[in-house]
Amino acid sequence: MRFRVERDVLAEAVAWTARSLPSRPPVPVLAGLLVEADKTGLTLSGFDYEVSAQVRVDAQVEEPGRALVSGRLLADISRSLPPQPVSVTTEGPKVLLVCGSARFALLTLPVDEYPTLPELPHVTGTLPSGLLATAVAQVAVAAGRDDTLPVLTGIRVEIEGDTVTLAATDRYRLAVRELTWHPEQPGLSAVSLVPARTLADTAKALTGIETVSIALSTGTAGEGLMGFEGQGRRTTTRLLEGEFPKYRALLPSESSAVATVDTAVLVEAVKRVSLVAERNTPVRLTFAAEELQLDAGTGEEAQASESLPCTLDGEPLTIAFNPHFLLDGLSAIDAEVTRFSFTAATKPAVITAGGTGEAAGPAPYRYLLMPVRLSG
Amino acid sequence: MALSVWEHLVGQDRAVVLLQQATRAAAEIVAGTGPGAAMTHAWVITGPPGSGRTTAAEAFAAALQCPAGGCGTCHSCTTARDRTHADVEVVRPVGMHHRVDHMRELVRRAALSPAGGRWQVVVIEDADRMEGTSQDWRAANALLKAIEEPTPRTVWVLCAPSLEDVLPTIRSRCRHIGLATPPVAAVADVLVRRDGIDPTMAAFAARAAQSHIGRARRLATDEGARLRRAEVLRIPTHLSGVGPCLTAAANVVEAAQEEAATVTGPLDAAETAELARALGQGSSRGLDGRGRAQLKDLEKDQKRRATRIQRDVLDLALLDLLGFYRDVLAVQLGAQVELVNTDVERDVRAVARASTPERTLQRIDSVTACREQIAGNVAALLAVEALTVTLR
Numbered sequence: 153m154r155f156r157v158e159r160d161v162l163a164e165a166v167a168w169t170a171r172s173l174p175s176r177p178p179v180p181v182l183a184g185l186l187v188e189a190d191k192t193g194l195t196l197s198g199f200d201y202e203v204s205a206q207v208r209v210d211a212q213v214e215e216p217g218r219a220l221v222s223g224r225l226l227a228d229i230s231r232s233l234p235p236q237p238v239s240v241t242t243e244g245p246k247v248l249l250v251c252g253s254a255r256f257a258l259l260t261l262p263v264d265e266y267p268t269l270p271e272l273p274h275v276t277g278t279l280p281s282g283l284l285a286t287a288v289a290q291v292a293v294a295a296g297r298d299d300t301l302p303v304l305t306g307i308r309v310e311i312e313g314d315t316v317t318l319a320a321t322d323r324y325r326l327a328v329r330e331l332t333w334h335p336e337q338p339g340l341s342a343v344s345l346v347p348a349r350t351l352a353d354t355a356k357a358l359t360g361i362e363t364v365s366i367a368l369s370t371g372t373a374g375e376g377l378m379g380f381e382g383q384g385r386r387t388t389t390r391l392l393e394g395e396f397p398k399y400r401a402l403l404p405s406e407s408s409a410v411a412t413v414d415t416a417v418l419v420e421a422v423k424r425v426s427l428v429a430e431r432n433t434p435v436r437l438t439f440a441a442e443e444l445q446l447d448a449g450t451g452e453e454a455q456a457s458e459s460l461p462c463t464l465d466g467e468p469l470t471i472a473f474n475p476h477f478l479l480d481g482l483s484a485i486d487a488e489v490t491r492f493s494f495t496a497a498t499k500p501a502v503i504t505a506g507g508t509g510e511a512a513g514p515a516p517y518r519y520l521l522m523p524v525r526l527s528g
Numbered sequence: 529m530a531l532s533v534w535e536h537l538v539g540q541d542r543a544v545v546l547l548q549q550a551t552r553a554a555a556e557i558v559a560g561t562g563p564g565a566a567m568t569h570a571w572v573i574t575g576p577p578g579s580g581r582t583t584a585a586e587a588f589a590a591a592l593q594c595p596a597g598g599c600g601t602c603h604s605c606t607t608a609r610d611r612t613h614a615d616v617e618v619v620r621p622v623g624m625h626h627r628v629d630h631m632r633e634l635v636r637r638a639a640l641s642p643a644g645g646r647w648q649v650v651v652i653e654d655a656d657r658m659e660g661t662s663q664d665w666r667a668a669n670a671l672l673k674a675i676e677e678p679t680p681r682t683v684w685v686l687c688a689p690s691l692e693d694v695l696p697t698i699r700s701r702c703r704h705i706g707l708a709t710p711p712v713a714a715v716a717d718v719l720v721r722r723d724g725i726d727p728t729m730a731a732f733a734a735r736a737a738q739s740h741i742g743r744a745r746r747l748a749t750d751e752g753a754r755l756r757r758a759e760v761l762r763i764p765t766h767l768s769g770v771g772p773c774l775t776a777a778a779n780v781v782e783a784a785q786e787e788a789a790t791v792t793g794p795l796d797a798a799e800t801a802e803l804a805r806a807l808g809q810g811s812s813r814g815l816d817g818r819g820r821a822q823l824k825d826l827e828k829d830q831k832r833r834a835t836r837i838q839r840d841v842l843d844l845a846l847l848d849l850l851g852f853y854r855d856v857l858a859v860q861l862g863a864q865v866e867l868v869n870t871d872v873e874r875d876v877r878a879v880a881r882a883s884t885p886e887r888t889l890q891r892i893d894s895v896t897a898c899r900e901q902i903a904g905n906v907a908a909l910l911a912v913e914a915l916t917v918t919l920r
Contacts, residue, residue: 176822179612183806201614202640224819225808259805265610268603270643299632300673302639347640369645376641390640393679 153217153242155189157209159251162238163230165196165207168385170227171357174200184261185223187240187247189213197269198223203350204269205357208384219247220261229256270388272379273369276311276340279333281355281364281382286486287318287329288355290517293480295348296322303394306345309378311368313339319399320348325477326399326500326520327484333366342368345392346378354380354387361385403520404502407493409466411439412506415490419482421446421458426475428454434472434524439464439492448475471497472524481519491515498523533587533598533605537580538718538741539710543573546705547584551591551598554683558646568703569678572655572686572694575707578740581687582618582653584707588685589616589649604644614643618651623832625659626652631670638674638682648682655686656693668695675701709739719748738851738868743844752790756783758872760848763916764856765875773916780916781909784842792837796830842908843899846915850895852876853888860885894918 169185177183178201186197194211197204219242229249230238236252242260249256288307296304310317318329358364358380367379376391426435429448438445444462449455471494481503482490489506500522504515534544549566556562571588573581590608591598593615599605607613619626619634634650642648658667675684675698684702688694691704715734718741719725725733725748733748736757746753760783763776803826807819851868852875858865859880869876880888898915902908 175818177803177806178617180802180806181612183803199614201643202637204643222806222808228808261802261806262610265607265612267607267612267614268644270614271645299636300670302636305636377643377645390643392639393641393681394639394677 153187153189153219153240153247154215155194155211155213156237156239157194157211159230159233159235159238161209161211163233165194165209166223166227166230168357168360169196169198169205169207170223171353172198172200172203172205172387173223181220181261181265181267183222183224184220184266185226186218186220186263186266188218189240190216199267199269201267202347203354203387203389205387206269206385217242218263220263220266221247221258222261225258229258270377270390272381272386272388273367273377275336275365275367275379275381276342277333277335278363278365279316279331281358281361283331284364285355285359287331287517288352290484290486291318291320291327291329292348292352293320293484294322294325294327294519295320298322302392303345303396305348306392306394306396307348307351308396308399309342309344309346309368311335311340311342313341319396321397321399323397324474324522325481326402327481327518328399328403328520329517331516344368344376344378345394345396346389347392350389354389357387358382358385402500403518404493404495404499407466407495407502409439409464409469409494411444411462411464411466411492411494413444413460413462413490413492415482415485415488415506417460418444418490419479421460422475422479422482425456425458428456429475432474434526435475435478436470436472436526438468438470439494440468466494469494469497470526471501472526473501473521474524477521481521484519485517498525532600533590533594533608535600536583536587536722539714539739540580540584540707543584543705543707547588547591548597551588554592554647555597569682570675570684570686570698570702571705572688572691572699572702573705573707574688574690574693576709576740577689578737578742578744579707579709580741581707582651584705585651585653585685585687586616586618589618589651589683592647592649592683593644615646615648616651617649618653620653621657621836622829624836625657626654626667628659628667628670631658631667635670635674638684639679641679642681646681648679649685650682651685651687653687656688658695665695668698672698710741712739715739715741715744719745723749725749732871735866735868735870736848736851738847740844740847750790753787756787756845757848759783760845761852761869761872761875763849764852764879764919767916767920770917770920773920774913777909777912777916780845780912781842784845784908785838788834788838788841791841792830792834796834799830800826839902839908842902842912846895846899846902850892852879853892853895856880856883857885857888857892860888891919 174182182200188195193208195208197206233251238251241248245260247258247260291307295307304322308319314332314335316331316333320327361382363382365381369377377388378391379388422435425446425448429435435446435448441464443459445459447457485503485505487505491504491506493502500520503519537544553564553566557564557567573584575581590605593604593608594602608616611618638650658665660666686694691699712734716730719730720727723745729748733744737744737747759779766776767773855867855869855876856879859877867873894915898911901911
């Protein structure tokens with residue numbers, strides 16, 4: 153193998169691929185970055201068995217070939233190279249990297265032992281990368297973290313024509329986000345469950361690309377992969393199998409009371425009041441016509457309370473929430489004003505961005521939060 | 529020419545037929561051309577140590593991934609053999625047990641779809657060694673959840689000495705493949721064919737190892753292993769007083785440690801070198817903190833493994849001793865069976881003349897008791913000393 157490549161092109165490609173390398177490789181070859189040169193250019197690949205990442209860049213290839221080298225070392229080296237073209241050559245068991253007057257000889261790993269990377273499924277549609285990253289981050293907060301319930305660690309992705317719905321729940325809260333995208337074919341319908349952590353990481357890693365193509369294998373059970381592609385970069389993620397809870401039935405269709413509060417003021421107040429809320433104890437919210445009162449702590453322990461202005465349309469009520477879950481929702485809605493919709497103090501409340509009235513149709517992002525039952 | 533994945537199994541024709549049927553059925557499911565009734569999501573492979581439980585499980589795993597049902601030559605088969613295939617995971621206990629946190633993490637991974645679009649296979653070696661107590665099988669119960677609610681394309685293959693070693697609730701959800709003790713001739717044959725060992729040596733090693741394939745290969749290729757075995761077999765004729773008994777016990781335990789070191793030493797060094805290279809050592813710059821931490825973790829795991837291997841090797845030595853008394857009993861009862869230890873037949877006959885079948889049975893019981901003690905964490909030297917004194 154022998155090729156020449158621009159320094160910045162190499163550094164950027166290596167850095168992007170190296171992101172997906174496992175921090176603790178289950179087998180040593182996975183710490184490697186696969187470098188493949190063919191007539192049309194250079195491909196760099198990384199894989200951790202769950203997520204694969206591949207970049208294709210231009211290079212002058214004099215002799216095609218492939219080699220596996222330590223990904224972290226290559227990333228460190230290419231980051232610190234002088235601004236001159238880089239030439240890479242295999243020589244026996246080593247890879248020589250020359251840039252200006254700097255020379256590196258890297259040991260190679262057994263390339264034949266490197267596993268086959270998953271194939272990218274067919275592209276099914278496109279959307280802006282920023283929208284994808286925001287939407288995924290909004291939903292991922294509600295995903296479960298318990299390994300023994302794998303289904304709840306995923307984000308459900310439902311595609312119905314030009315609408316994509318993302319949903320995640322850990323049984324205590326549910327986050328749902330709807331967005332529009334550009335499907336390849338009209339009338340497309342598909343459902344899959346993607347590990348939340350990897351989807352969030354992937355969406356973040358793709359923000360440098362303007363438009364992301366999403367590829368989804370629509371085959372039968374077990375063939376599930378989701379792929380993302382754009383500007384020569386592509387990644388695949390293995391999907392989760394299993395039955396996701398029927399969440400649509402949980403979203404109340406109407407509400408008996410609606411309150412709006414300034415988001416930033418409420419976030420600060422919840423943070424303060426919850427300082428006295430011990431682990432797993434709730435913060436109580438009492439909504440009245442023009443005032444929201446927060447309090448936490450019980451008679452025999454430390455207590456805190458604070459009140460702030462709000463508007464309420466409906467009967468006053470007192471409801472209690474886990475403060476962390478409440479804060480997750482408040483930061484995810486990303487709006488100046490937060491709107492709470494209630495049916496009863498013992499039923500889940502829906503948090504949405506304040507500006508969206510019922511007249512404007514359902515909000516694109518909804519965060520459903522289970523109340524904590526108040527004793528006595 | 530490379531062997532198909534099945535040819536690494538010795539004397540297991542019946543099991544191979546069953547697993548090949550399952551492989552064909554699995555291919556039907558992948559292609560969507562049939563119901564694939566001979567395939568299921570959970571298997572238990574049982575058989576005596578050395579019969580090739582893990583080999584069978586790995587062959588099955590490789591065959592499920594291979595478009596040709598286990599050709600042994602394609603990239604899928606070779607990466608399965610090198611244990612780097614994305615959809616084949618072989619889980620072995622790091623220390624004495626499978627830890628519960630490892631099992632929980634495994635349950636999450638098992639819920640993923642396969643990377644290659646066929647099957648995700650999880651092989652659990654030594655499934656009898658699960659963390660927990662008889663009141664609370666924590667590691668096994670974590671696993672049970674995943675086997676109870678199977679993911680469509682995940683296959684579990686558990687390896688254990690016998691069905692009784694697997695929790696009943698797990699066992700009842702698995703299909704069972706029993707491996708037989710392979711015939712001595714078959715083991716000798718594979719040593720000649722695969723490892724290029726001289727036929728006479730192969731025949732001796734296969735018989736002396738009582739068909740334990742790995743042990744037979746070791747005896748055939750490692751002179752030190754043969755010497756250590758001879759040392760163990762000297763015990764029955766050299767127990768004249770308490771002094772010699774204690775010396776004999778010390779020799780056996782020391783020999784086991786030595787033998788374990790010959791196994792773990794090169795393995796440890798190779799693993800450490802490979803990981804260090806993967807982390808980027810061996811170039812302009814040393815390892816950073818994270819890399820060093822990983823190497824340290826590897827070292828810890830290697831230490832735990834060394835303890836387990838030492839114990840396993842000592843158990844094999846005790847099996848040699850058991851084989852000796854088995855021969856003694858066969859001679860005493862005039863049984864028409866082939867002796868295991870033909871190379872020390874004179875000693876076998878001498879011990880047979882000097883004792884009674886009842887005494888031999890007692891001795892066999894004490895060897896068995898000693899094996900149980902060592903498995904139960906009794907200090908090895910104490911247990912073996914107690915044994916040699918009772919064998920006197």
